[in-house]
Amino acid sequence: MHDQEKQLVDADLDVHSEEHVPVAAGLRSRLLRWGVEERGIRPIAVEERTDQQLTKIFFIWFSASFNLLPFSTGFLGPIAFGLGLRESCLVILFFNLLCCIPAAYLSTWGPKLGLRQMVQARYSFGYFGVILPVLLNLINMTGFCILDLILGGQTLAAVADGDLSWTVGIVIIAVVSLLISFFGWRTLHKYERFAWIPVLVIFLITVGLGAKDFKHIPPVEAPSAQMVLSFAAVIAGFVLTWSPLSSDFSCYMPLDSSSKRVFCYSYLGLVLPTVSLQSYGALIGACLTNVPAWEAAHESGDVGGILAAMLEPAKGFGKFLTVLLALSVVANVAATFYSISLNIQMVMPVLVVVPRYVFSILITAIVIPLAIVGAHSFYSTLSNFLGLIGYWGSAFIAIVVEEHLIFRKGDMGRYALGDWNSPRRLPSGLPAVLAGMCGIGIAIPAMAQVLYEGPIAETTGDIGFELAFLVTAVVHPVLRLLEIKLRGAV
16 A cells, blocks of 8 residues: 555645646635635545545535435426326336445545546546546536526525515525535535535425325326336436546545445435435425415426425415525535536646636536526426436446456556556546447437437337446447557556
8 A cells, every 4th residue: 555655645746846826825825724625636645635534425415415406306207207106206216226326436436546536537538538528527517506506596586475586596596505615625514514404304394284285196197118217317317427526525535444434425325315305306296286386386486486385384484494495405506516616627637726716616607697597497407407417427437437347456556646647647548438439329319308219219218328338338348458458558
């Protein structure tokens, strides 16, 4: 392990030799005194990985997943795909249990390597090749932020009885999220440790207030395989694309951290809130057409309107709870803003000299207008977006996991960590890029989306993310072995 530690120290020294873009000296020193994290994608040396509280990993995943977005995703089962409650919940349970595994597994690499997830991906995709999945990841994360902002903004507007527009609500959620992500790692983890508590209380209150209406579930016809698999693609897309962020939240943990504990904390932190809230959303969606008050609230205010209607019997206290529920998306948006600020540096590596918090401000300025524009077509946006993003995520997972298990023999010592920023010493990335393109290419005829349904999907339903994973997993080792033979090195 001594050699690996030396590599990490050398890698860190290499980047510390670069000067940061001048941010007024007085302002910069003040921000650092306040505890603002300046570090971007530079590796975290062994001696800097000192955070012993592994439970933080559980809470950041739990809070980031315990909000309005998984609730609204489960809602799609009955509303958008015509599934019954039983079928919706079975899909939610099975595909979350399966698809949360990659993100939890990749989280275990953070303490061992001290690398952000997309920096680690350079050892599969190469210095320049990784830019392609990074761009897809940025689109993915930005899309999730937009959906969260719309949900939070709509919910705030529903409380105000028309006195607050969706636009103002979106801006409020975005600014609060910016403040947390701006400060970085420590502040983010402190917030996420407690952010889930009021959300849990509020959802339990809605269960108590709405329980009398849960028996109003109309019968539905037996779903087709196409309906089930298309909803499954949405559920898979929801959790698979946490994987390109995984080690971003664990890389400050000590080198000797238990991988089993990191995996379990990550897995449970993802599965428990996602399954419970998606199932609850499916329950409300299944009851919707037989509860006039909820249906009317849905037509005027989407998910936020329904929850406001469920809390209405609590009068003023109910409105207060709805405001807190709207703010629940901050836990997700803040964590995502944090990872976005790192990924932007990967698109243009010269930006490594720019302090990380600058990009938190930049992405906030980008997502606010996009969320405002997309606010009036939320459900079509949500179902289309989640259905599409699962394809590239499954191909990415196949590549980085195969690289680690097959070509690095599952040994962290086989990563030359001093090469993290060296195009010549990293793999070319061509095998990964070509394999990923093959996987996504074969997924296209297996897509079942609103705008396009492929010939395979017409018969089977949406099996795009499964085929993307399988084809990528078959093609990548062949091309990678050829590259190793030609280069004479991994």
